[in-house]
Amino acid sequence: MIRNILHASRRQYALVSLVIGAVMISFSGVWVKVSHVTPTASAFYRVFFGGIILLFAALLRREMIWQGGRHLLLSSICGLLFAIDLVFYHYSVLYIGPGLGTILPNFQVFILAMAGMFFFGEKVRLLFLISIPLAFIGLFLIVGIDWGQLDQLNKIGVYFGLAAAVCYAAFLLSLRKLQSDQAGLSFFYVLMMVSLTTSAFLALEIFRNGDTFYIPDLQSLFALMALGLFSQTIGWMLITNALPAILASLSGFILLLQPSLAFVWDVLIFQRPTSLTNWVGVFIVLIAIYFGSVKSSPS
Numbered sequence: 001m002i003r004n005i006l007h008a009s010r011r012q013y014a015l016v017s018l019v020i021g022a023v024m025i026s027f028s029g030v031w032v033k034v035s036h037v038t039p040t041a042s043a044f045y046r047v048f049f050g051g052i053i054l055l056f057a058a059l060l061r062r063e064m065i066w067q068g069g070r071h072l073l074l075s076s077i078c079g080l081l082f083a084i085d086l087v088f089y090h091y092s093v094l095y096i097g098p099g100l101g102t103i104l105p106n107f108q109v110f111i112l113a114m115a116g117m118f119f120f121g122e123k124v125r126l127l128f129l130i131s132i133p134l135a136f137i138g139l140f141l142i143v144g145i146d147w148g149q150l151d152q153l154n155k156i157g158v159y160f161g162l163a164a165a166v167c168y169a170a171f172l173l174s175l176r177k178l179q180s181d182q183a184g185l186s187f188f189y190v191l192m193m194v195s196l197t198t199s200a201f202l203a204l205e206i207f208r209n210g211d212t213f214y215i216p217d218l219q220s221l222f223a224l225m226a227l228g229l230f231s232q233t234i235g236w237m238l239i240t241n242a243l244p245a246i247l248a249s250l251s252g253f254i255l256l257l258q259p260s261l262a263f264v265w266d267v268l269i270f271q272r273p274t275s276l277t278n279w280v281g282v283f284i285v286l287i288a289i290y291f292g293s294v295k296s297s298p299s
Contacts, residue, residue, distance in 0.1 A: 014245035018254050021238030024230040026261035029098025030269060031227035032090050036220045039090035040211050042227065044202035046086065049228025051195030054188055063189045071193070074178040079197025081174055085167035086198070087205070088160045095157025099266030100142055103259045103285055104161025107135065109292040111169035127291040135288035141281025187240050195232065252293045256286050 035042045085105070093101035110132055116122035143150060143158060150158075179190055206213060215221050243251055263282050266272040 011245055014242040015254070017238040018242040018246060018251060019257065021235045021242065022255055022257040023261060024235035024238070026102070026258045027265065028227065028231040029093045029102045029262050030265050031223045031231060032093045033098055033270065034219065035223040035227070036216050037214075037224070038211050039094050040087055040202060040205055040209070041213060042224060043083070043086035043090045044199055044206060044213070045215075045224040046227045046232050047082070047195040047202065048199040049225055050232030051192055051199055053229060053233050054192035054195055057188045058186075058192050061186065061188060063186060071178075074174070075190075075193040076197045078171060078174045078178055078194045079199075080201050081167055081171040082194060082198045083201035083205070085164050085171055086202070088164035088167060092157045092161040092164060095153045096143075096161065097266045097270060097272050099263035099272055099282075101157065101161055102262035103142075103282070104139075104158065105164040105168050106259050106289050107162060107165035108169040108172065109289055110135065111166060112172065113292055115169065115173060125294075127294055131288040131291035134291065135285055138281045138284030138286075138288060141284065142278050187237070191233075191236065252290055256290055259289070260286060 032039070032042050032046075035045075037045070089101065089105055092104060095101075110128075113122075113125075113128050117124055139158075143154070175190075175194065178194075179187075203213075205211075215224065239255070246254075260282070263272075267274050
């Protein structure tokens, strides 16, 4: 009986952690939008501040041990992919807003599912086949049926959001490889290495294109620190620790809070013009993302 009570309380704690983590990450686009710096600079500070926090955590846990050149190489590959993903995502938020700009990178579930089928021998699921056309029907309802009437920046924002989905899927696959090859390392250490290597690549990009590291005001500093602390670090830690204790189908449903709330914040905070058709499109896309992420039950 005591074991059942402990199991139930652990599951409730995991559910609360998962919800809080999803809500924290849903504000990512908001922090990017109000940071008053360029998309590349906001992406840099996101992983730089997050990486510094994780560095202190790793030092406190006495995990700062050289893991060899292979670990550094895999971390650098993850960092490069994540850097490209963040640049696409932050530019997408700038051009089409935090709502749609956050929904589009979640299309990574379709890319990961296809990678599973083509490279890992996973079976094609009926729900997955339904989810792909459903997602694009919903997308067209959000951005408008007549693609030709959209201005150029909106089109670029949609393209960048979809490109972010591709890069994010590649990043997740490389992160999975890094974690499997470095079994025994805590997620603190792995995420710290990825965050710091990502910030290094983004710093090089800032130097390359003549951008600046300058933070113009206190609002910018607060937004960038919130982006690094809550969206990049605490939110992901809460989600990562909670997932093993929750059914995959339930966790996939709860994680839809992140793109859903991102769209809500866009409407409430930035007064995004949204019709009933747009809301129907958002609902359809979220259902499609859920269908695309649900795994088949083992036989």
